[in-house]
Amino acid sequence: MQLSFWEKDRFFSAVDVLVVGSGIVGLNAALQLKKASPALRVLVMERGVLPSGASTRNAGFTCFGSCSELIDDLQQSSADEVFALVEKRFRGLQRLRENLGEAAIRYEELGGYELFDSEERFAACKEQMETFNRRLQALTGKAETYREADADIARFGFKGVKHLLLNTAEGQIDTGRMMEALIDKALAAGVRIFNGLGLLSFEEDGDGVILHTDQDFTIRCKKLLVCTNGFAKQLLPGYDVEPARAQVLITAPVPGLRIRGAFHYDRGYYYFRNVGERVLFGGGRNLDFQTENTTEMGLTPLVQHKLEELLRTVILPGTPFTVEQRWSGIMGVGSRKSSIVQPVKKHVFCAVRMGGMGVAIGSLVGEEAAEMVLKTI
Numbered sequence: 001m002q003l004s005f006w007e008k009d010r011f012f013s014a015v016d017v018l019v020v021g022s023g024i025v026g027l028n029a030a031l032q033l034k035k036a037s038p039a040l041r042v043l044v045m046e047r048g049v050l051p052s053g054a055s056t057r058n059a060g061f062t063c064f065g066s067c068s069e070l071i072d073d074l075q076q077s078s079a080d081e082v083f084a085l086v087e088k089r090f091r092g093l094q095r096l097r098e099n100l101g102e103a104a105i106r107y108e109e110l111g112g113y114e115l116f117d118s119e120e121r122f123a124a125c126k127e128q129m130e131t132f133n134r135r136l137q138a139l140t141g142k143a144e145t146y147r148e149a150d151a152d153i154a155r156f157g158f159k160g161v162k163h164l165l166l167n168t169a170e171g172q173i174d175t176g177r178m179m180e181a182l183i184d185k186a187l188a189a190g191v192r193i194f195n196g197l198g199l200l201s202f203e204e205d206g207d208g209v210i211l212h213t214d215q216d217f218t219i220r221c222k223k224l225l226v227c228t229n230g231f232a233k234q235l236l237p238g239y240d241v242e243p244a245r246a247q248v249l250i251t252a253p254v255p256g257l258r259i260r261g262a263f264h265y266d267r268g269y270y271y272f273r274n275v276g277e278r279v280l281f282g283g284g285r286n287l288d289f290q291t292e293n294t295t296e297m298g299l300t301p302l303v304q305h306k307l308e309e310l311l312r313t314v315i316l317p318g319t320p321f322t323v324e325q326r327w328s329g330i331m332g333v334g335s336r337k338s339s340i341v342q343p344v345k346k347h348v349f350c351a352v353r354m355g356g357m358g359v360a361i362g363s364l365v366g367e368e369a370a371e372m373v374l375k376t377i
Contacts, residue, residue, distance in 0.1 A: 001215045008217075011192070015043050015221035017373060018211065020199050020235070022046035023055030024179075024358050025351050026227035027186045028099075028366025029373075034189040036374055042191050043221070047198030047214065051179065053230045054358055057329030059248065059271055059282055060175040061262045062096075062107070064089035064360055066114045067125035067146055067165055068267055070132060073337065083135055085337060089360035090139055090169070096178070096363045100185070105178040110261040112170025113149060115314075116163040125165055140169040157258045159317035172262045172273055173359070199235065202348065209347050223373050224348045227366070230330035231295055232352040236344060240334040241353045245292045247303045248282035250275065252324040254316065265314075270307075272315060278324070279315065281307050297328050331356045339365050341372060349373055 003012065017033055019026045022044050030042050050056050065073075065086045073082045097107055116122040129146045136145045149166040186193065198214040202224060209224040226232065232241040254277055262273040270283035284303040285292035291300060304326065311321060334340075337355040344350050351369035354361060 001217060003217050011194075012043075012217075012219050014041055015219065016040040016377070017042050017223045017225060018209075018219065018221035019044045019225045019227055021051070021053070021227035021229065021231075022183070022193055022195070023051040023053055023227065023229065024182065024362030025229065025354070025366040025369065026051075026225075027182045027191070028363050029225055029227060029351060029370040030191040030366075031182075031186055031189055032367045032370035033373065034191055036370065037377070038190070040377075043219075044186070044191060044193045045197045045199060045213075045219075046193065046195045049195055052330070053228070054246070054329035054331050054354075054356075055362070056175060056179050057246075057248070057327060058175055058359060059262075059273060059280055060173045060178070060275075060359070061112065061271065061273065062093045062109075062171045062173055062359065063112050063167070063262060063264075063357075064093065064170065066112065066167060066264050066268060067129060067132060068114060068121060071124060071128060072267070077336075079135075081338075086136070087139055088364060089357055092361040092364040093359070095367075096173075096359070099363060100178060100181040104181040106174035107171060108173075109169070109171035112167040113152070113261055113263045114165045114167075115158065115161045115263060115265040116165070117160055119162060122163040122165075129165070142168055145169050155258060156260075157317065157319070158314060160314050170262060175359075178359075202235070204345050204347055207347070222347065223376065225369055225373055226344070226348070226350040226352065227369065229332035229352050229354050229358065232332055232340075232350065234295070236350060236352070239340060239350070239352065240336070241332045241340065242293055242334060243295045244285060244331040244333045244356070245294050245296070245298070245328050246282055246331060246356075247284060247292075247299055247307070247326070247328045248280065249304065249307055249323050249326045250280045251278050251311075252322040253277040254279060254319060254321055259315070265310075270310065279311065279321070281311060281315070283307070295330055297330070299326055299328060331358070341365060341368050343372070343376075347376075 149164040272281040
C-alpha cells in the first residue's frame with residue numbers, strides 16, 4: 001500500500017510517540033502522555049480490528065490474589081515482593097474504577113471465591129489466612145479480606161467441592177464496556193488510534209525510530225513504546241515474555257442460575273463467573289502447556305471438553321445448559337510475575353508481561369510506561 005501525500009502528511013507525520021498495542025496498557029500509556037503533555041502527537045497502532053491479545057477477551061475479574069496463589073508465590077519470592085505486587089494490583093483496580101467510573105464498567109463487588117477439592121491445600125490456606133488478613137488490612141480496609149465460605153457451597157449448588165474461601169474485596173466488570181470507555185476516553189483526549197495496522201519491525205535512525213508496517217509503508221516517530229504483552233516476543237525476541245493462550249466459553253442464560261461472583265478452581269487454572277444469568281468459564285491451559293504457549297487464537301477439543309465436563313459435574317450439576325459462544329485470548333507470562341517496563345534502546349521502550357493480571361495492573365503499568373517515555377522527551 002502506497003500512502004498518498006495527504007495521508008502521510010495528515011496522519012503519519014510529526015509523530016512524537018507511537019504506541020504499539022491498543023489494549024489496557026497501551027491506551028492508558030497514551031492517555032497519560034496526553035494528560036502530561038497535551039501538545040504531544042500520540043498515535044496508537046493496533047494490528048487487529050480490536051485489541052488482539054486479552055484486553056477485550058478476558059473474564060472481567062477484578063482479582064488481586066487468592067490465598068493459594070499467595071502461598072505459591074511465597075515459595076518463589078520474598079513476602080515483601082509478593083505483597084508489593086498484590087498492592088499494585090489492588091491499587092491498579094482502584095485506578096481503573098476511578099478513571100472510567102464504576103457505572104461505565106459495570107463494576108460489581110460480589111467477591112472472589114476459591115474452590116477446594118483437596119483438604120490438604122485448603123488446610124495450608126486456612127493456616128495462612130490470619131497472617132494474610134493482617135498484612136492486607138491497611139490496603140483493603142477490611143479486617144477479613146479472606147474468610148471461610150463453606151456455607152455458600154450448597155447455595156451455589158456445587159458438587160464435589162469440599163471448601164470455599166472468599167476474598168471479600170474482589171469483584172467483576174464488563175470487559176467490553178471497560179475497553180469501550182477506555183477507547184472513547186483516549187479519542188476524546190486527542191489520541192489517534194489506527195486499527196488493522198501491524199508492526200513488522202523497527203530500527204532506530206538518528207533521533208527517532210523507523211517502523212516497518214504490514215501495510216508496506218513506513219512510519220517515523222521520535223519515541224516508540226511497545227505494549228503488545230503476549231505478542232512481545234515477535235518484536236522483542238530476547239525478552240522473558242511467553243504467550244499463554246486462554247480458552248473461554250459462555251453459556252446461554254441458565255434459568256434460576258445460583259452462581260454469583262468470580263471463582264477460581266485448581267490453583268487458578270480454571271476460573272468462572274456469572275454474566276447476568278450466564279456462566280462464563282475459562283482456563284485449562286495446564287492440560288497442555290506446550291500447545292497453549294502460542295500466539296494463535298484457537299480452540300482445542302482437549303480444553304473445551306474439560307471445561308464442559310467441569311460445568312456438568314462441579315459447577316452446574318444436574319442443570320441443563322447450552323454453550324453459546326467460545327473464544328480464546330493471549331496473555332503474556334514469564335519466569336517472574338512482575339511486568340517489564342524499561343527502555344529497549346535509546347528511543348524505544350516497552351511495557352509488557354502482565355502475567356494474566358492486565359485488568360488489575362494495566363492502568364498503572366500504562367501510566368508508569370508513559371512517565372518513563374516522558375523523561376526522555
